[in-house]
Amino acid sequence: MDNNIRIEVKDVNFYYGKKSALQNVSMDIKKNKITAIIGPSGCGKSTLIRLFNRMNELIPNTKMEGTINLDGENIYSSKIDVVEVRRQIGMVFQKPNPFPKSIFENVAYGLRVNGIKDKKYIREKVEKSLKNAAIWEEVKNRLFDNALGLSGGQQQRLCIARALAVEPEVLLMDEPCSALDPTSTRKIEELVLDLKKKYTIVIVTHNMQQAARIADYTAFFMMGDLIEYDITDKIFTKPSKKVTEDYITGRFG
Amino acid sequence: MIKKEKIYKYLFASLAFASLVFLVGITIVLFKEGLPIFKEVGFFEFLGGKYWYPTYEPADFGILPLVLGSFAVTGGALFICVPLGVGSALYINEIASQRQKTILKPLIEILAGVPSIVYGFFGMVVVAPFLQKALGLPVGQTAFTGSLMLGIMATPTVCSISEDALSFVPKSFRYASFATGANRWQTLTKVIIPSAGSGISTAIILGMSRAVGETMTVLMVTGGAAVIPHTLFQPVRTMTATIAAEMGETVLGSSHYHALFAIGLILFFITLVFNIIAELISRRFRIKLGLGR
Numbered sequence: 378m379d380n381n382i383r384i385e386v387k388d389v390n391f392y393y394g395k396k397s398a399l400q401n402v403s404m405d406i407k408k409n410k411i412t413a414i415i416g417p418s419g420c421g422k423s424t425l426i427r428l429f430n431r432m433n434e435l436i437p438n439t440k441m442e443g444t445i446n447l448d449g450e451n452i453y454s455s456k457i458d459v460v461e462v463r464r465q466i467g468m469v470f471q472k473p474n475p476f477p478k479s480i481f482e483n484v485a486y487g488l489r490v491n492g493i494k495d496k497k498y499i500r501e502k503v504e505k506s507l508k509n510a511a512i513w514e515e516v517k518n519r520l521f522d523n524a525l526g527l528s529g530g531q532q533q534r535l536c537i538a539r540a541l542a543v544e545p546e547v548l549l550m551d552e553p554c555s556a557l558d559p560t561s562t563r564k565i566e567e568l569v570l571d572l573k574k575k576y577t578i579v580i581v582t583h584n585m586q587q588a589a590r591i592a593d594y595t596a597f598f599m600m601g602d603l604i605e606y607d608i609t610d611k612i613f614t615k616p617s618k619k620v621t622e623d624y625i626t627g628r629f630g
Numbered sequence: 631m632i633k634k635e636k637i638y639k640y641l642f643a644s645l646a647f648a649s650l651v652f653l654v655g656i657t658i659v660l661f662k663e664g665l666p667i668f669k670e671v672g673f674f675e676f677l678g679g680k681y682w683y684p685t686y687e688p689a690d691f692g693i694l695p696l697v698l699g700s701f702a703v704t705g706g707a708l709f710i711c712v713p714l715g716v717g718s719a720l721y722i723n724e725i726a727s728q729r730q731k732t733i734l735k736p737l738i739e740i741l742a743g744v745p746s747i748v749y750g751f752f753g754m755v756v757v758a759p760f761l762q763k764a765l766g767l768p769v770g771q772t773a774f775t776g777s778l779m780l781g782i783m784a785t786p787t788v789c790s791i792s793e794d795a796l797s798f799v800p801k802s803f804r805y806a807s808f809a810t811g812a813n814r815w816q817t818l819t820k821v822i823i824p825s826a827g828s829g830i831s832t833a834i835i836l837g838m839s840r841a842v843g844e845t846m847t848v849l850m851v852t853g854g855a856a857v858i859p860h861t862l863f864q865p866v867r868t869m870t871a872t873i874a875a876e877m878g879e880t881v882l883g884s885s886h887y888h889a890l891f892a893i894g895l896i897l898f899f900i901t902l903v904f905n906i907i908a909e910l911i912s913r914r915f916r917i918k919l920g921l922g923r
């Protein structure tokens with residue numbers, strides 16, 4: 378097994394009821410790299426990354442075929458504890474979704490549900506996660522205020538901190554900037570670039586400039602098919618397929 | 631066209647205005663007919679008096695036994711309708727399949743609309759005799775019987791409003807919780823219930839205000855003894871039951887008549903306070919979940 382591969386997707390099909398959302402997808406996600414998933418809306422980007430932390434299981438009437446390995450181990454095997462998978466693979470959603478709790482409690486949540494009781498450890502971990510998510514300076518004097526009082530961009534970085542607190546290996550981000558203004562978007566992008574030193578990041582984006590700016594690898598999807606997957610530079614300068622070129626030059630989508 | 635619109639506007643405005651007029655009218659009548667009793671009996675003597683003998687010579691107008699009767703019955707009812715109502719709301723929202731949901735929700739709304747006399751009748755002919763036998767009581771009509779019936783009666787209200795509160799909790803909270811590695815139970819107790827907490831409190835308070843104001847059922851099942859209750863297993867008489875039972879026998883304009891109105895006035899304030907608290911909490915709830923006012 379290639380040591381640089383964190384997630385291995387093999388022949389994956391996915392269905393919502395009878396409707397197929399992904400067909401025959403195979404791809405390797407590289408360790409400590411940023412992988413962008415692009416494609417027109419409805420092409421299955423969210424569906425794909427929700428497969429990585431088994432969140433699609435929360436949607437009734439769905440079916441998954443194929444295998445997905447995390448560090449060589451099939452996360453869909455019956456021996457695997459889904460809670461453990463989700464602890465190893467953090468997720469940030471399209472719309473910031475902090476809990477209606479204090480800033481501190483939002484970040485501490487993942488620790489608490491994982492059975493950690495040591496107050497000192499939790500305090501340190503919360504601080505560290507907020508620092509890693511580049512929001513510590515803005516909230517350090519109001520840790521016990523309700524998180525819903527933060528701006529959209531701050532809420533999203535708080536959600537990143539919440540995901541980081543449980544020390545995942547992979548961070549999944551589903552259009553994390555789509556609800557944010559350009560300044561906040563810029564901040565999140567810088568943060569993501571910084572985070573790749575420690576984490577493997579998969580980011581869905583609707584914004585092609587964003588993919589070009591931050592991603593090492595880019596995968597282009599259309600109607601549930603993986604059309605092309607390569608080094609970002611290659612996708613944006615010399616795509617090997619005509620549809621990819623049409624999409625990135627904005628001829629549709 | 632414009633004329634037609636104006637007609638509608640005035641029509642609806644006058645309808646809205648009419649209900650306001652009725653409310654104000656009721657309040658004025660309550661005050662006008664209730665206040666005169668306080669010329670005879672001091673306010674605190676009225677509220678704290680231990681004896682309610684309105685037809686004796688000289689009469690005693692102390693409503694403490696009635697207030698305590700109401701509280702005993704309502705308090706007991708809470709112990710029944712809160713676990714049942716909130717529990718069934720959690721079941722419907724969290725565990726029931728889509729099919730069960732489509733059956734259960736309307737069913738509970740129908741239950742909430744069953745006339746109280748039906749509960750009263752059932753309580754009188756079935757529950758009271760059963761309790762008397764089962765617990766070996768001298769009489770079956772007790773505060774506990776009232777609590778039981780009111781509790782069952784208020785359960786659909788508590789369930790229905792709690793379920794609404796639970797379904798208002800954004801799905802995204804649930805996803806966020808699962809994504810950090812929480813299991814179902816943790817998600818429920820640490821995220822969903824706290825987020826719906828004030829909505830559930832609103833449900834409880836509204837259920838309580840329904841129980842306090844309920845008349846027919848308690849009249850039929852609590853036995854009607856206007857004495858200060860020492861246990862839940864003795865007959866009591868609530869404020870509402872007193873008004874309902876005695877209003878027909880009293881002389882218009884007598885002290886007794888004014889005293890009954892004063893009880894109505896106090897009940898009016900109690901339910902008003904409950905409803906205001908419920909409204910304040912539910913407003914805070916909507917702000918908390920970012921749903922606006």
Ligand SMILES: Nc1ncnc2c1ncn2[C@@H]1O[C@H](COP(=O)(O)OP(=O)(O)O)[C@@H](O)[C@H]1O
Nearest residue numbers: 393398416417418419420421422423424425436
């Ligand atoms: N919960 C769902 N139930 C049924 N169909 C869904 C659901 N979520 C997504 N789909 C369908 O699956 C396809 C892929 O959706 P999605 O993964 O959300 O695309 P993207 O994120 O690329 O916009 C779409 O056709 C969409 O309608």
Ligand SMILES: [Mg+2]
Nearest residue numbers: 422423424551
């Ligand atoms: Mg999507």
